[in-house]
Structure formats: C-alpha cells, structure tokens
Amino acid sequence: MTQNARVAALYDIHANLPALEAVLEDVRKAGVDRIVIGGDVLPGPMPRETIATLLALDVPVRFVQGNGDREVLERMHGVESKTLPEQVREVITWTAEQLDSGHEQVLAAWQKSVRSRVSEIGDVLFCHATPRNDTEIFTRCTPEERLAPIFSGLGVEIVVCGHTHMQFDRAIGSVRVVNAGSVGMPFGRPGAYWLLLGPDVQLRRTDFDLTAAAARVRATRYPQAEDFAANNIQQPPTEEEVLGAWSGAELR
Secondary structure (H helix, E strand, C coil), X not given: CCEECCEEEECCCCCCHHHHHHHHHHHHHHCCCEEEECCCCCCCCCHHHHHHHHHCCCCCEEEECCHHHHHHHHHHCCCCCCCCCHHHHHHHHHHHHHCCHHHHHHHHHCECEEEEEECCCEEXXXXXXXXXXXXXXXXXXXXXXXXXXXXXXXCCCEEEECCCCCXXXXXXXXXXXXXXXCCCCCCCXXXXXXXXXXXXXXXXXXXXXXXXXXXXXXXXXCCCHHHHHHHHHHCCCCHHHHHHHCCCCCCC
C-alpha cells in the first residue's frame, strides 16, 4: 500500500469529456500524486475519447470498475442485462459498439476496489457503491444502523464511494464515509464534482462552460444526446428530487 500526499478521486464520469477536462485542470493545479477513478467512466456520449484521456494522464492512476463499466464490458461479451430499463440498455449497447478489443482489455483490468494510504489521513478504501458490491444505493439520509454492518471491520479510516452522484461526508460507526459526487452526471447544482484527499478531505466542485459542453454532446451520435445535454449538464435534477425518488430503493 503506497503512501500518497494528495489523491484526487474522480467518480461517475459517464463519458462526459468536457466535464472531465475541466476537472483535470483543477486536479493538475492541486498537484496530486495519484488519481483514483472510482467507476462508471461509462456509459456516456464520448466513451473512446474519455478512456483515451484517462489513459494518457501523466500521474499514476488506479481504476475501480463501476456497475456501468461492468455492464458495458458484459455487453461487449455478448451478454445483455434483462433487469435494466430499456433506456439504460440502449446507451450501454451503443457505448459497447463504440469500443474495440483494446478497450475490452482495459475495462477488464479494472479492480472492484482500491486501497491506498494518504498522508495525514490514513488508510482509504475506494469502492464504487459499497465495499460489498457495485449497485447498492445509500445516501446522506440512509440510517446508520442499516449501514453499520457493511462498513465495519474494513481496517481503514475512510471509505470513498460514488454511484449515487451526490456528495456527502458522514460517519458510519468508526469509519468516515465520503461520496465523491459525479464528474459527468451530478444531481444538484450544475458543475463537475470530485474529491481531494490530503492533508484533509475536500469535497470539490468545478465550474465549466455548460453551454459549450452541451453543444459538444449534442454533436455526438449518442442516442440520448439531447436528454444528456439538457438534463445532466445544463439543468440536472436537484438532490431533493432524487432523494425523494429513491426513498424506497435505499439499503434496508
């Protein structure tokens, strides 16, 4: 487990290249020693370009595989999910069709979780949704008693997660659990959300040109480009709207 002075955690990019490019500018200014990509690089409107940008970074990068990445990889293997909604299956299939065997090898190499020691913080576990799987939903409102068994006995001071696209910083038992938010599909105020670790924990948000980013997405052949541009970049759902919609889907 390597020691790092500063680590940037970028989650849920969803192939939103303009948002990623803006965040990477701030990451470079922060002088990080390592970047952890916390899953769900895919699916999204610019998959090839997003993967290429991440692989070309000039600082060490570690990747966690999210459920979206896993579903795209499975589709590349000829397996189509029977449980996902049709609109989600559509973008997973389109994303898989944009990629080749080289991308397949890249996605398959990503880990389910990553551990790292961060200076002045301690041992950190990076996972996509929870330490036990990549799809469980919990938020800042989920009662601690439901989460305590999942986050006990991990041997770390901090767990960094994503998946729900909303930042929070809370304690679950003796573990500090931080959601990095979403670079590419945030819920809440428009922008690109990420996390900086070391020497403290900083929830970050990067502004970028929303109009220009939406135009770039609309210029792609992504099957849901208009919806993505309007409802994920220019005017995302509010946290209150999402928390209300998910009230029956959280861990119980």
